Amino acid sequence: xxxxxxxxxxxxxxxxxxxxxxxxxxxxxxxxxxxxxxxxxxxxxxxxxxxxxxxxxxxxxxxxxxxxxxxxxxxxxxxxxxxxxxxxxxxxxxxxxxxxxxxxxxxxxxxxxxxxxxxxxxxxxxxxxxxxxxxxxxxxxxxxxxxxxxxxxxxxxxxxxxxxxxxxxxxxxxxxxxxxxxxxxxxxxxxxxxxxxxxxxxxxxxxxxxxxxxxxxxxxxxxxxxxxxxxxxxxxxxxxxxxxxxxxxxxxxxxxxxxxxxxxxxxxxxxxxxxxxxxxxxxxxxxxxxxxxxxxxxxxxxxxxxxxxxx
Amino acid sequence: xxxxxxxxxxxxxxxxxxxxxxxxxxxxxxxxxxxxxxxxxxxxxxxxxxxxxxxxxxxxxxxxxxxxxxxxxxxxxxxxxxxxxxxxxxxxxxxxxxxxxxxxxxxxxxxxxxxxxxxxxxxxxxxxxxxxxxxxxxxxxxxxxxxxxxxxxxxxxxxxxxxxxxxxxxxxxxxxxxxxxxxxxxxxxxxxxxxxxxxxxxxxxxxxxxxxxxxxxxxxxxxxxxxxxxxxxxxxxxxxxxxxxxxxxxxxxxxxxxxxxxxxxxxxxxxxxxxxxxxxxxxxxxxxxxxxxxxxxxxxxxxxxxxxxxxxxxxxxxxxxxxxxxxxxxxxxxxxxxxxxxxxxxxxxxxxxxxxxxxxxxxxxxxxxxxxxxxxx
Ligand SMILES: Nc1ncnc2c1ncn2[C@@H]1O[C@H](COP(=O)(O)OP(=O)(O)OP(=O)(O)O)[C@@H](O)[C@H]1O
Ligand SMILES: [Mg+2]
Numbered sequence: 001x002x003x004x005x006x007x008x009x010x011x012x013x014x015x016x017x018x019x020x021x022x023x024x025x026x027x028x029x030x031x032x033x034x035x036x037x038x039x040x041x042x043x044x045x046x047x048x049x050x051x052x053x054x055x056x057x058x059x060x061x062x063x064x065x066x067x068x069x070x071x072x073x074x075x076x077x078x079x080x081x082x083x084x085x086x087x088x089x090x091x092x093x094x095x096x097x098x099x100x101x102x103x104x105x106x107x108x109x110x111x112x113x114x115x116x117x118x119x120x121x122x123x124x125x126x127x128x129x130x131x132x133x134x135x136x137x138x139x140x141x142x143x144x145x146x147x148x149x150x151x152x153x154x155x156x157x158x159x160x161x162x163x164x165x166x167x168x169x170x171x172x173x174x175x176x177x178x179x180x181x182x183x184x185x186x187x188x189x190x191x192x193x194x195x196x197x198x199x200x201x202x203x204x205x206x207x208x209x210x211x212x213x214x215x216x217x218x219x220x221x222x223x224x225x226x227x228x229x230x231x232x233x234x235x236x237x238x239x240x241x242x243x244x245x246x247x248x249x250x251x252x253x254x255x256x257x258x259x260x261x262x263x264x265x266x267x268x269x270x271x272x273x274x275x276x277x278x279x280x281x282x283x284x285x286x287x288x289x290x291x292x293x294x295x296x297x298x299x300x301x302x303x304x305x306x307x308x309x310x311x
Numbered sequence: 312x313x314x315x316x317x318x319x320x321x322x323x324x325x326x327x328x329x330x331x332x333x334x335x336x337x338x339x340x341x342x343x344x345x346x347x348x349x350x351x352x353x354x355x356x357x358x359x360x361x362x363x364x365x366x367x368x369x370x371x372x373x374x375x376x377x378x379x380x381x382x383x384x385x386x387x388x389x390x391x392x393x394x395x396x397x398x399x400x401x402x403x404x405x406x407x408x409x410x411x412x413x414x415x416x417x418x419x420x421x422x423x424x425x426x427x428x429x430x431x432x433x434x435x436x437x438x439x440x441x442x443x444x445x446x447x448x449x450x451x452x453x454x455x456x457x458x459x460x461x462x463x464x465x466x467x468x469x470x471x472x473x474x475x476x477x478x479x480x481x482x483x484x485x486x487x488x489x490x491x492x493x494x495x496x497x498x499x500x501x502x503x504x505x506x507x508x509x510x511x512x513x514x515x516x517x518x519x520x521x522x523x524x525x526x527x528x529x530x531x532x533x534x535x536x537x538x539x540x541x542x543x544x545x546x547x548x549x550x551x552x553x554x555x556x557x558x559x560x561x562x563x564x565x566x567x568x569x570x571x572x573x574x575x576x577x578x579x580x581x582x583x584x585x586x587x588x589x590x591x592x593x594x595x596x597x598x599x600x601x602x603x604x605x606x607x608x609x610x611x612x613x614x615x616x617x618x619x620x621x622x623x624x625x626x627x628x629x630x631x632x633x634x635x636x637x638x639x640x641x642x643x644x645x646x647x648x649x650x651x652x653x654x655x656x657x658x659x660x661x662x663x664x665x666x667x668x669x670x671x672x673x674x675x676x677x678x679x680x681x682x683x684x685x686x687x688x
Contacts, residue, residue, distance in 0.1 A: 109531035
């Protein structure tokens, strides 16, 4: 990683997008340093895709400003596009062109020197050399994702904006993908990646969590968990579904989720929680405090956002 | 900073070619539409237009010619727009298409009539569009009989008996046999081009937004002009392919005479094709999906076919409809095609039709380029 005083790859403040009367992205600021892998998480419809589109000039922010790779996101979208690899959430290459034709087309759009060679190498890396003549539309979902990833990296971008790149990809391919991302980041490539997988969130250097367009938390995994000040207990034994229903009714318990054979309950006030648990638990229930995990934190943040912005 | 990259333009165009080749439905449409239309419109469509512009070529001033002038002026079929005295003027008016008929009262007509020499009354008709002229021509005889009944009275009444006192000679210029196919088939070329060019381009671009590939395309450094032109070029070639198909059918299937210059026709066709592609592109920037694009294309296609003079003779339409028709590129292209193929018009004669067509193309293309979204919102 470069030294912390190198200019950030992404540096935006107050980015806002309004569709009709709905504020989809609400005054989000973000700084991502070169070589960082930055996770961008949030529930469905929270505005992640919209935010990425604004970064690479596909949508015009209604408010806010900033730079991407040192270029103004409002005034120099073309310079940004040249240097950014954007992988869309939905497969957006041509299904009626072959794998090779798709890569070749991308190569031509960016004016890549030695295009043939670059395409050959990409096919080699993807292990798709012998299927290069196959139409992209005939690939399975996971393979489409892998093709898309290869295509958006073809022009050697300095910043990758990846919108759920591993959705529908099998575990071993996912592992390979993350290995590669980490290697690229080590060489200075910056990656902003959205995901719904907790294990992937934990592989990021830093992450941000948004809900309904609001930035709810930001920092390393440890910082985000710490910042939530969440207390979590694990309860095992006894009639758990019945217990869960009872606990959820209490104000002190903000979530009660079944994890395998045990129940995880979280809340923010330790004293109140212990009082409630002491009252509600039967003798055949065993309970102990466990460290809160990212998932507990995210679900809690989602709930908080809903309460704060109730109409 | 380059404002246009040839490499990217070529890339978009060749991609479009590849997709066109693989899309069987489009391909079927490109071939099927001209063939289907040729069959459907292969027969005549009749109608009864009135107030056709007519020139009177009076070379003999007499009570008879004055009576005829009055009768023509009162007839609903003819609008006497010019009274002239030389055949050169008459020929010029017909060729330019400013009048549909020239009625000629030759020298010494009245003298010959009274002598019982059965003088000729000459009617020259621009019969490129036979539907427009047949009823009017039929009315001439009735009209003539009425004038004669009025003029031949008293001592001259004997002239009204058989055989008729005046020999009515009708000369149908450009399409002497008044065959409808001659008119329809060249017209069909314009209709088919309008239909496929507008629909297919509208679909081709909307398809990119609908399938989500536009998001990808726009995230690259490509420019609106490169995308637009790259998408147009393959379809221009396709348009020429269709035009060729129809021209061959016209020549060998329908025996349409081709007097004028085919290279001139093909050159002017370029403007017409671009005008229609521009419409397609503009629609695609408005439509959210392919269905909407299709509906808009029909919204343009219907007035084009109805008000351009293809379906109904232009002069038979109400004035407001003619005004709309004048805006549509098809109207002008029909006149150009018929002019070149059937009348042998040269560039100077079709020039008045090129201007409005080019203006239309320029305006719509500008709107399309302006509306083309470089962003997704
Ligand atoms: N072009 C648009 N016009 C109107 N509303 C839009 C548009 N694009 C997105 N939205 C709305 O904006 C909100 C945020 O959408 P966005 O796609 O950014 O969410 P997301 O966080 O990427 O969700 P997911 O995790 O499901 O991909 C949604 O409510 C969506 O309906
Ligand atoms: Mg999304």
